Amino acid sequence: MEALGLAVLVGLVALGQGQPIDPHAPPFCPPLAPRDCHDVHAGGSRSDGVHLIYPGGRDGAPVPVYCDMSTEGHVWTVFQKRFNGSVSFFRGWNDYRRGFGRADGEYWLGLQTLHLLTLQAPYELRVELEDFENNSAAATYGSFALSPRAVSAEEDGYSLHVAGFRDGGAGQPWGRTHTYGVGPTLVGWDV
Ligand SMILES: *[C@@H]1O[C@H](CO)[C@@H](O)[C@H](O)[C@H]1NC(C)=O
Numbered sequence: 001m002e003a004l005g006l007a008v009l010v011g012l013v014a015l016g017q018g019q020p021i022d023p024h025a026p027p028f029c030p031p032l033a034p035r036d037c038h039d040v041h042a043g044g045s046r047s048d049g050v051h052l053i054y055p056g057g058r059d060g061a062p063v064p065v066y067c068d069m070s071t072e073g074h075v076w077t078v079f080q081k082r083f084n085g086s087v088s089f090f091r092g093w094n095d096y097r098r099g100f101g102r103a104d105g106e107y108w109l110g111l112q113t114l115h116l117l118t119l120q121a122p123y124e125l126r127v128e129l130e131d132f133e134n135n136s137a138a139a140t141y142g143s144f145a146l147s148p149r150a151v152s153a154e155e156d157g158y159s160l161h162v163a164g165f166r167d168g169g170a171g172q173p174w175g176r177t178h179t180y181g182v183g184p185t186l187v188g189w190d191v
């Protein structure tokens with residue numbers, strides 16, 4: 001496997017947070033089946049770490065995910081985390097579809113889970129990089145979705161829809177490379 005020169009954290013933040021509270025809204029009730037880390041936070045959890053989410057709704061399977069609740073005042077649903085090279089990211093399509101690794105270590109959440117997540121709310125994407133000298137950089141994309149309009153996401157190849165690049169010191173946007181699809185793209189970020 002390749003030498004890992006960077007720690008990589010890739011996550012989503014739900015848009016529409018921080019809006020003024022509607023006085024006529026029904027009383028707050030934490031979701032029983034949190035769809036993402038934002039829901040986990042709304043349910044009272046305040047610490048970074050692994051939580052169960054239900055991206056397919058309360059009848060879907062629970063998925064363990066790493067929640068970052070301390071970066072830039074947002075709650076990030078992390079879908080790729082790499083920091084010490086203990087998990088190989090050179091894998092086949094089925095592993096990228098289903099996910100691999102563990103949310104308490106290095107992992108990839110999986111294309112199908114990501115697709116379900118991005119279907120149910122608009123998300124912003126954040127990529128954080130840190131090298132061995134502790135220099136860090138981030139890049140943000142204002143919108144991110146996988147096959148948002150496809151009848152079958154799998155047949156559509158989980159095609160990546162990203163827009164609204166904002167540089168946080170990480171340099172150029174993915175540009176050309178994002179046509180390769182989300183798995184190879186995110187993995188390809190640090191090769
Ligand atoms: C990498 O980190 C994981 C989780 O903290 C740990 O279990 C594992 O032993 C580490 N592996 C290496 C090669 O440092």
Ligand SMILES: *[C@@H]1O[C@H](CO)[C@@H](O)[C@H](O)[C@H]1NC(C)=O
Nearest residue numbers: 007130131132133134135136
């Ligand atoms: C990077 O940060 C870690 C943890 O804060 C520290 O242990 C390490 O010495 C730092 N490395 C460098 C090269 O500054």
